[in-house]
Every structure is written in structure tokens, then in C-alpha cells.
């Protein structure tokens with residue numbers, strides 16, 4: 001029985017690899033998701049992934065996660081981190097523990113990136129590890145533990 005978790009990436013993360021590589025690195029989103037899935041599988045964790053540039057689509061995907069029995073969500077809301085009450089409400093509404101992730105250290109960037117609509121409700125926050133934050137083996141196992149997802 002695998003333990004389903006959902007990885008959500010918000011706007012412009014589909015540009016990873018070509019987008020401001022000095023900030024976000026040169027790996028593509030496909031590289032990142034592939035590594036995370038590989039490492040999740042080793043831990044008997046089924047990782048679903050989703051990327052959208054549209055706030056409502058992210059809200060819909062979060063709501064769908066409850067029906068799928070997703071046990072935890074790792075979300076990089078992208079710029080919606082700093083603006084979206086709607087995505088915050090969706091996460092609270094489905095009552096699934098989530099971890100907030102950012103490739104860059106948002107606190108070392110422009111002031112408008114210092115506020116997050118998610119951090120006060122996140123189980124944990126991963127900030128500034130670059131794309132490594134998405135999914136080395138040790139990260140996934142600690143994320144799963146942090147989200148209180150039981151061993152099957």
C-alpha cells in the first residue's frame with residue numbers, strides 16, 4: 001500500500017531550468033519531479049505531481065486531493081505564495097497537512113517576497129535549498145514523517 005502525497009508547483013515553475021538560473025538553478029521541472037518520484041518510490045510513497053500557472057486550477061487540484069486520499073501536500077505556490085488567500089483556504093479546507101517549499105531564499109529577496117499566506121499553517125517550510133529541496137531521499141523521508149504519514 002503506497003502512501004500518496006501530492007507535489008504542487010505554481011506559476012512559472014514550469015520555466016525551471018531557463019528562468020533566472022542564477023536564482024532557480026539550471027535543472028528543469030521534469031528533472032526535479034523525476035528525482036522526487038524516484039526517491040519517493042524507494043520509501044513506498046506515491047508522489048503525484050501538478051504544475052499550473054492558474055490560481056483556480058491549483059485550488060481545484062487541492063480539492064481533488066482529498067477525494068484521492070492524499071495524505072500530504074508539498075507546495076511551492078510560486079508568486080501565489082505572496083498573494084493567494086484562495087489557495088490558503090483550499091489547503092485549510094481539505095485539511096491535508098502541507099509543507100511549503102521555495103527554491104530560493106525568499107527572505108533574502110525583494111521585501112514583497114518576505115510575506116507568505118501559507119507559512120503560519122505549514123507543517124514545515126523548506127526555503128533556499130535550490131531544487132534539492134524537492135526531493136533527496138532524506139528530504140522525502142523527513143517530509144513524510146513531518147506530515148505524520150504512518151508507515152504502512
Ligand SMILES: O=C(O)[C@@H]1C=C(O)[C@@H](O)[C@H](O)C1
Pocket residue numbers: 011012013076078079080081101102103104105106113
Ligand atoms: O523560490 C521559489 O521557489 C519561489 C518561486 C517563485 O516563482 C517566486 O514568485 C517566489 O517568490 C519564490
